[in-house]
Amino acid sequence: MRDFPLRTRVFITAVIVAGLLGIIACLLHTAHAPDVFTRFGYIAALALLVFASEAFSAALARSVATREGVSISVTMPIAMASVIILGPWGAPLVTAVVALEPRRTPWFKRCFNGSMNVLSTLGAAWTYAFLHAQLSTDHQIQAFPSLTSMDFRPSSVLIPMLAASLVHEVINGLLMVTVLALAERVSPWRIWFGTMAESALPLFIYSIFGLMLAVVWLTISPLAGVLVLAPLMVARWVFSMFSARQEAYESTIRSLIQAVETKDAYTRGHSERVSRASVMIGRSAGMREDRVSSLRYAGMLHDVGKLGVPTRILQKSGKLTDEEFDAIKMHPTRGREITKDLEFLGEAVEGILLHHERMDGRGYPNGLQGEEIPEFARILSVADAFDSMTTTRSYRGARSIEEAMEELRRCKDTQFDAGFVEALVAAVTRDGWDVVDTTDQVTPSGSAPAMGSDDDDPTASGELGLGLATPVDLAALDAFMSEIVRDGGIHGLPTDDRGSTP
């Protein structure tokens, strides 16, 4: 807490106080409600479910040890069910339990998360009560819904439910965004709008599940409610196994690619950066997201054929013979040979084969011209050249981003597709580019590659460039954001201590 600036501390304290006041108000009101014992029994049971589901998620996070992008929340449906079953003065007491989540989280984060939940549940529950009253027969706003007979007609339940979950999300998001804005001085709106769009479908699913849980709870038995959550928990479990598998998958590809790159010390990290640049170009050129994801793998694997080039040639110092140069030129063909059975790559395989073609037809292996070259190959070619120019090579230092972009523009229509060059320039200008210095990473045993053997670099035979690296530290910010943007929405402060504390 002490690491925060004063304004953030004041805000966090205010939210926690508001949450506490909310809890006290809820307790006082519920104490005077009808069926007070059943009501408190239900509150305790639902709170226990929240606690159990949080513990389950925490256990999963530990055993699977992954940072999940999108996952399934089991707590949200319980919160939504509480809104229906218990009404505005009961539901916040259930969700406040989040503060007790069994993770090693600093106390103020937990209190903040708990208070945030109390406030957003209060908002959601009043929204539900109000709309439900408008749409049901008696038009009475019920602060304490009856526990025995409830109007469950879809017409009077569905819209209030969806509105309530939206309000929950908005209040939650506003509080989170404010903390971020105060602590980090970043523009929080970008994060928020990004995640709100993603959380639309989960919101709908959570509402449906919440409704189901409430109906089963009240019409069959509270015990049966647990059964509603069982498939959800299984899905949650499988989903985290999936995320772990996917992470493992990507890191496996990455490490195998690194096996290529250890052969050629100057290109370390090259494939990954080409992958990143290709994705930027694809997005900037307005490609569909599934193609962009395929592009990501294409970038990662574009030089995999180099694994087939004997290490002796890749690490040779001095001029290459024609034969040796031909061996290097084989790498796109070999790359295709290796990747052709990978169904999920789709058009990326052709991209890998043809990423050394040039617009003027002087490239290899097939000497294709202009539009004959597939889009993926044209994108990879731009990304490949851009990274080669902005990293250090044995025969020259790294060029600055501006110089590299200038060079790409100079070679457009002869070597590169003009549209994709502009797409890269636009994306880099907008989002920046991480420049890495590879000079100190050269392994002591690895001799420098031969001058001119670097066929990725359009300026390879030109004069020595001056290294003017402009480091843009976006990676740290990205890491911080992805910590916060969990569960497909913003549901709380980061819960672990991996150095992301604002």
Add this chain to the structure above:
Amino acid sequence: MSRRSDTRSVLPLQLAAAVVAVGSFAYTASHPLPEGVLGAGVVFGLFIALGEILRVTLPGGRQAAPLAAAGSLAFALLPSFKGVSLPGVAFAVTVVTLASIIGSLPRVFVGRGIHLDEVSQRVLMTATAAALIAPWPYLLQYGDLASLPDFMKSNIQLIVMVIAGALAGLLEIALAAATRANEARMPFSVALVDELRAMIGITTAVTATGVLIALAASKSMDYWALPVFAVPMLLTQFSFRRYASIEATYLQTIRALSKVTEVGGYTESGHARRVSVLASRIGSELGMTERELTDLEYAALMHDIGQLAWPEPFPGGATSLIAPVHQRRIAELGAEVVRQSGALDSVALIVERQADSYRPAPGLPDESLPLASRIIKVANSYDDSVGASLDMERMQFALDRLAGASDREYDPAVIDALSRIVDRRFEQSYT
């Protein structure tokens, strides 16, 4: 090939299912149905048939139809529908059997055959669940429990249903394990562990959904219970599908990348793939679990990856013919690459020790040497001398060479398993 069908003793399973099904048909046909029950049978039957079409592939390539299973369980447990009590085991089995067969028809029409084992398991599962639940309505209405308050009764009913559903699910898992143990020539205990690991998640979801549908349909929701509670099941099914697809992609990728050494001329074409197939056969012959087999397959595919760091390819890529020091160095380099991924540590260990001797010094074998490493050592050496050849003399020669090698290098148990597999290959090619 006739030998194989003789050893297939799955027949008892299908026979038992057939007996139960035919008996149920006969009983149902000869007894009049209560008013209104037929409608419930038709609707649940349609749901099961539809679920049979919406199949999903689980990890390990298992096929399942969770919606059909949940619908069957729900119908077996259904106490009453629109106020009418259901007639019991025979009717439930009849509906489930017919619906499963009807749902399989589209597959039969496109020539992909019916999942006979699975349908048999489902029939027996339905009969078990229905039989377990049968005495309870009577006990709750007229027996010792009749005096309990209503909410207690409904909770007891719920718990009984969950227990009956869970037991029926476990029975289904055990039957599937027996089928697999028989097909893959593996011990039942190993197959059971594999099956439990793979199926426990989906079975939990199926049981919960089945019980909920039965309860909700009998209480107030009638037909609505089916589509409503199918939604969570679909979500579960979706997550399983994604998991299975990433699993398949992973294997596909490792297989593709294992070709890297071949494309570069470091190893003979198809070597990694053949070693992995042979190693997996030996592994299941020696009773390895599915997880161990997966690790073994990955390790076998990547066992030569360390060669990439070598400046020049070895002649013919035959690592079993080069100096042991170099073999070990390659194993270490390969393990380093695999370990970098951070996700395959057990695989890295197998790769690392693939070149180690079974008995490093005369006397006792090295206890710490993983079985998978011993298998890869044998399979690699065998493939180095046989390659893609189908010449039987060559196979026999390679086998003799391995068996004749000093028992320091290779694990005799692994060589025994290999010779059994090679023998079987001979027999198959004679008949």
